[in-house]
Amino acid sequence: MKKIFLIAISAILINTGLVAQAILNGESNNIEEYNYLCWQLPKAVKNLENKNLIIAGKYSFESANLNTNNLTDVFLKSPWLTNGQGNVKLTARLNGSGAKTRGIVFSYAFFDADSKNEDFTTNFTTFYEYSFLNMNSTNTALISASLPSTIKSTNQPYKIRISFVGTEGEGSIVFDNVEISGNYASDPSNSCYPAKTNEENDKEDDDKDKVANKYDAYPKDATKAYNNFYPEKENGTLMFEDLWPSVGDYDFNDLVVGYRFNTVTDAENNIVEINFEITPKAIGASYNNGFGFMLNGISSDKIYSVTGLKTEAKWLNLAKNGTESDQKTATIIVFTSANDILPNPGGSSGVNVDPKATYVKPTPISFTVKFKDEEGKTPNGDISMKEFSPDNFNPFIIINQERGNELHLPGYIPSEKANTKLFGTADDNSKEGNYYKTKNNLPWALNIPAEIPYAVEKTDFVKAYVYFAEWAQSNGENYSDWSGDNEKYRNYDALYIAK
C-alpha cells in the first residue's frame, strides 16, 4: 500500500531510528516539486495518471519510450544520502508492445568536490541490473537490491541513479514507491549540494554563532547576527498637530520628526538591541513639545538599558534602565523640549516651516535600547523578533511640557502617564481601543514610512498632497502612493523643501 504522509510533498525521508530512507512516490504530480527536494527527474520521466497503469495511489511515474541501453538517457537520481545500510527498491511494470528487452539498472556515485561531472559526482558504478523476462506481462514486479558494501562502509555522501533501458518496440516502464536506504544529506537551500558538516560550517563562521559570515552583519560578535532596518532605506516621517484635543489648522507641521531604527537580532532571532535615529525636523507651533515612544507589547523590565539620551525635565523621571519610570510598557522619552533641540534662528515663528526663513539643519539623535547585557544575558527573558514589528513603535508628543497631555498616532494606545480626562473633550472622540481621532475619524498625527516633505506653515495638508484626501476617502484603496515624489502628486509650492 502506498505510504501517505501528512506533509504535502510526497518525495520524503523517513527515519524510524533503525531505518532511514528516501522515498519517492508520484503523489505530488509535479516533477518540479520533486526537484525542489533534490531528486533529479529529467524530462524523460513523467507523472502518470492513467488509472489502468497506476501501481498505487493516484499517480505513478512513467519513463519515456525506451529504445536504448544508455544509462544516462532515461533515469532518476536520488538526493545526496549518507550511512545507508539497507536496500534500493521500487515497484515497476511494463507498458506498451513489441519490446525486445526492458530493464532497470541501479548505480551509485559519491560526492567529489573536484569532479567535473554534473553535480560533483564521481563516475557512477552499476551495482544491480534487473531484466523483465516476459515482455507481454503487465504484472507489477518488486525490484530490490542491497546497497553495495562500498556505501555501507563509509559516511561519504552518495547518490543512487536508477536507469530505465530497453530496445525495440513502443513501450515504457511504469514505476512507483522508490525507496533508498540512507539519511537525507542534501541541502535544498544550497543548490542541492551535500549539507555541510559542522566543521565546514565553522570555517565560514568566524564567531561560531551558526550564521555564516556572508550573512552575519557582526561576523566577529557571537552575540549579534542581523540588522533589520525600518524603514529600510530612508527615514520615516512623523507629523503632528499639537492643539489636541482641539483640531488645528491641519498643516501637520507643529512637530515633524524623522525616524529610523535598526533591530539587531542574534542567531536565535532574539532582539539584542534597537538602534534609533530620531531627527526633529520642523516646529510649526508656539508650544514647546517633547517627543517619545512606547514599545507596545514590551514591558519596561525587559529593557536592559537605554544609552545615548540626555533627557531632562521637571516632569520626567527615569527608571534605572533609562526608560520612563512607572510605565508598564517600555516608554522612552527622546527629547523633552523641541525648542532646545531645534532652536529658532530668529526672524520668524517656528523652525523650518517658512521657506523664506533661515534653515536650521536638524541634528539626528542617536541612541540604543539594549535588551541584553554585554554577556548576552537578558534581565527578564528574551524578546523574540516575532514579538516586535514596526507596528509596535508607538510615537507620541508631550504637548507644551504637560506630561499628561500626550498625543499619539490615530488608534494607538496612550501611556500610563496620559491624562485620560482629556479623552472625549473638545474635538477628541477617543474611546477604549480607538484613541486620538475626532468624531469624524480624523487624526492629529500621521506616520509615513518614507522621507517626505511636509506642508509649509498654515498650509492645509490636502493642498500639499493632491491625492491624500482621495486616498483617505477611498479607505486606502486608491492612491496608496499618494506621497509619491512627482509633480502630479505633490504641490511643491505648498511643501517645505529642505535647502
Added chain:
Amino acid sequence: MKNTKSITVTAILIGVISMASCKKGVELQKPLPVDSTAPTSFKEIKVNPTFKWKNAKVISLNIMAANPEIQISNTLLVKLENGSVILTKLHKMNEAYVTNISIPLKANNVIVSYGSIVKTIAISNNSATVNFFKN
C-alpha cells in the same frame, strides 16, 4: 469643381491628422483625474469609521515546515520587489515560522530568499505563505 473637391478632401484629411496629433499631445499632458468633489481642506475629509490612516500594512508571513529529516539552517531574507530587506533571520527549514511584517501599502508580493531558493510570494488577504517545496 473636381479640383475644389480634392482640395477640400485634402484639407479635411490634414485637419483630421493634425487633430489626432494634437489629441495625442493633449493626452500626454493630461493630469490624472481629480474628483471634483474632493475635499479642499483636511476638515472636509470624510472617511470610513474604521479607516486606520496607516501608510504601511502589516501582513502575516507564514513559512511552512519541511520534513523533519531536512535539518538545514540558513539565513532567510524577506524582501520587497525593489530590493528593500524587510526581515532577516536564521531559519531552520524543518520548523514552521509565523510572524508579522510591515510593508508598503502598494506592495503585492514579497520575495523570500533562503540560500539558493528564491520565491516570489503573492500577498493575499494580508498574508503570505511560503512553502519551499511547492510552486
